[in-house]
Amino acid sequence: NLHSSRSHSVFTLFIQGVHAEKNAKIMGSLSMCDLAGSERVSKSGVKGERLKETQSINKSLSSLADVFSALNKKSQHIPYRNSKLTQLVRPCFAGEGKVLMIVNLSSDKSDASESLCSLRFASHVNQTEIGR
Numbered sequence: 001n002l003h004s005s006r007s008h009s010v011f012t013l014f015i016q017g018v019h020a021e022k023n024a025k026i027m028g029s030l031s032m033c034d035l036a037g038s039e040r041v042s043k044s045g046v047k048g049e050r051l052k053e054t055q056s057i058n059k060s061l062s063s064l065a066d067v068f069s070a071l072n073k074k075s076q077h078i079p080y081r082n083s084k085l086t087q088l089v090r091p092c093f094a095g096e097g098k099v100l101m102i103v104n105l106s107s108d109k110s111d112a113s114e115s116l117c118s119l120r121f122a123s124h125v126n127q128t129e130i131g132r
Contacts, residue, residue, distance in 0.1 A: 006053055008060065009034040010088045031092050035061065035085075037104075038117065060085040065121065067093070072128040093130045101125055 012031040019026055036057045039046070046054050063083035070078045071093060080090045092099055103122045105115040 006036050006050075006057065008036050008057070008085055010085070012088075029091065031089065033085075033089060035064075037114070040114070059083065064089075065124065068125050068128050071130055072124075097130055099125075099130060 010031060010033045012029055014029045015027065017026045018024070038058050038061050039054045041051065041054055044054070060083040063079065063086050066079050066082060067086050069075075078093075080086045091097065101122060103118050105111075105118060
């Protein structure tokens with residue numbers, strides 16, 4: 001997003017090497033995602049373009065939560081197609097993928113409900129087994 005700092009950012013590094021003794025190509029990737037935080041429209045009072053941006057961010061985070069729920073339930077269908085974000089991170093959840101989540105919380109008392117929501121999301125994610 002060129003016009004706002006409120007967006008998700010996904011950086012993927014593709015790595016390729018050769019095992020010298022076995023003459024075998026080895027490939028892998030490392031993806032790092034910086035997710036924009038959810039925002040309560042009723043609390044922030046945003047309007048116009050900022051409202052659309054907030055709704056889009058919240059929708060993609062909700063889609064990500066849906067993916068984790070489906071993975072946790074070992075569902076036949078994982079809803080990766082529901083957002084661009086979940087489509088981008090799909091390879092992280094397949095095969096031998098590993099996922100590490102770091103949650104940033106506000107220490108401000110007025111943000112306690114948002115921090116609690118973030119901790120609940122992190123707890124939900126933590127219960128999910130991937131790649132099996």
